[in-house]
Amino acid sequence: MLEFKTTKGTFTVQLFDKQAPITVENFYRYADEGFFDGTIFHRVIPNFMVQGGGLTADLKNKKGHDPIKNEATNGLKNKRGTLSMARTNDINSATSQFFINVVDNDFLDHKGASNYGYAVFGRVDSGMEVVDAIVAVKTGSRSGYQDVPVETVTIESVRRIEPKQD
Secondary structure (H helix, E strand, O other): OEEEEEOOEEEEEEEOOOOOHHHHHHHHHHHHOOOOOOEEEEEEEOOOEEEEEEEEOOOOEOOOOOOOOOOHHHOOOOOOOEEEEOOOOOOOOOOOOEEEEOOOOHHHOOOOHHHOOOOEEEEEEEOHHHHHHHHOOOEEEEOOEEEEEOOOOEEEEEEEOOOOOO
16 A cells, blocks of 8 residues: 655555566555655646646656556556556656546546557555645646646655555
């Protein structure tokens, strides 16, 4: 389980290591290295998703590790509250950037070789209201990017935590 501290509040995420082992190992590696600290949610689109994990506040790319294999064939769906890996048109290009679905985005699910999809690897466990607050911020264009929050939303830290016991 991971705890995300942001300038909009804190939320926790459960990762699906059985369904997406490569992606989860990759994400933990970035979290354990402190890579996400100081990155921003640089792409925020209402009724779609919030994306972050790779750019600094001045919209510079942080250099990450080599890309990983896309695990979109794992059967998990891009439903509200799930985390998926962002990528380019290259199916296996995901590194550190991720997005959180704020609605069900079935069109992002794996549907075969011609529509490979985006790998779901986790779900917001608590604090979805924080994600909703992020998606509600005003956005604009900056430095060649669209849908950038006017008020910077920073990921202060991403750390492993123990799941709460019932």
